[in-house]
Amino acid sequence: MTFAFTFPGQGSQAVGMGRSLHDAYPAARAVFEAVDEALGEALSRLIFEGPEETLRLTANAQPALMAVSLAAMKALEAEGVTIDRASLVAGHSLGEYSALAAAGALSVDSAARLLRLRGEAMQAAVPAGEGAMAALLGLDLETAEDVAAEASEATGGETCDVANDNAPGQCVVSGTAAAVARAVEIAKEKGARRPMLLPVSAPFHSALMAPAAEAMAEALASVAMTAPAVPLLANVSVTLLTDPAAIKESLVAQVTGRVRWRESVAAFAGHGITHTVEIGAGKVLTGLAKRIDPGLKGVTVNTAEDVAAFAHSFAQQGA
Template sequence: MALHAFIFPGQGSQAVGMGRDLAASFAPARHVFEEVDEVLKQKLSKLMFEGPSDELTLTENAQPALMAVSLAVLRVLQLEGGISLERKAKLVAGHSLGEYAALAAAESFSVAETARLLKLRGQAMQKAVAPGIGAMAALLGVEFEAAREICRQAEANGEIVSAANDNGGGQVVISGHKTAVERAIDIAKAQGVKRAMLLPVSAPFHCALMAPAADAMAEAFANIPPRTPVVPVVANVTAAPTTDPNTIRDLLVQQVTATVRWRESVLAMTAAGIDSFIEIGAGKVLAGLVKRISPDATTHSIGSPADIEAILKVL
């Protein structure tokens, strides 16, 4: 029998129209979107369904929006499909903001709490660095240690650049001061890295420049502490499962400035016997990464009514 991990996508998976068919087809999905709209006092669902794209892509909108789609899918699986996360998933994990969706799925936070936390996280990350100061770039065809060495070589004049996401399959995202990131791109190309390109993001996530946002999250968790999840969560910072609320809180604070260790997380889940990864929410980014890290694993991406119908036959 397959052992499943439920995984939750991060920023970059958003697209105008996400969640629209779910809301049209299923009352539990509609209720999640209505609850998030209500909590945030904004018509986030309208922005998700209709755009404009540039507004949806804003960090403070994209983060709660992606979580809302993931939780809407999960609610439909639970309430219409009779799926119990506790019984069906051995582990949960998420990529960056997806870790919050994973924790909400595992009942560590309510949907309302998660929406508030992610709105704040998005705003704090946006405010942490003035526009134009920071940047992120993707290096393709490079292993993690080599990418870290490139970053070390590119740091100068007090400017920082570091590995932000170890996505696996030779894909590493780097983050830091724009000029240092540009130097790292030049070094990477000179060293024969297949592709190195700036990413269209509004802030340099998962690097030391995000320290003010980490402080903001530490403050937020004083008011909204996590509860013990019903399924262990594989944390981005440690690539290891945890169920301890204090550890979860500390790791979420660290996560703002730390590397997202996705490759190691997938390998850890595979080592724990997981052979089926079910991506819950918008897009198919994580399923693609899993396939590159653990080629033998089965993957499913569940974001539409048709996807839900198909996965209910599998689970």
């Protein structure tokens, strides 16, 4: 079994996530306590009890998802499955911070504070209602790029970028509200199965996020980072990174850059990966991996029961 640990991004959050990890593993509980202390508030209470609409806010969802992922990783470590048994780590957008914290490149308190800042900066970059995102289901990347370019041209040069290339036929565009609305109409004309606006609060991973990228560049410059225990497969470049300076540059670039998840998972085979292990809330990345490379085997680890099951399988196979 040669595997990659993958870490989910925004949209995977749910009230109650991570509770069984907190209750079953002291090491996982310590993660939630450290995040609460770093942020100066009881984020763990919000994670476990809600309300959902408050958890869903970008500035809360980002550190919350990292906390759950890192709690799951610490629980695995308590069962003898250490991060260095993976060949690489990869995270979807904010999941890169989770991956880096799990791989020891960032402390949990640094990751929590960075993600709180990232969420606030991304929300503040564009006034509410002026930006939007839309999923263009059924279109390949090249067609989605054409749609974005046509939408921008039709609105007098307003921003419309392909923000996410998640899986075959699953691209997301992001930009001004007018340009994205036009992209939805153009996508219908080009045969998109279900082009739809997404319920998000800002146009993530578009050029409109430039102010947030500047804020993250300043914040990351002052944060201590060491080389991760295993390489990070970066979202924006689909290359393996271990140098802290290069990782920081990549984290800044991904605020405005495209999440190249389809390409990232497709690259796993070239690195000898046979299994993906999704660490944290939900099962989104496991589902995407099956669509991208049906030959990959995938498991999710987001509850105490999942931790025990994976640790048992790991030991049985002598991985």
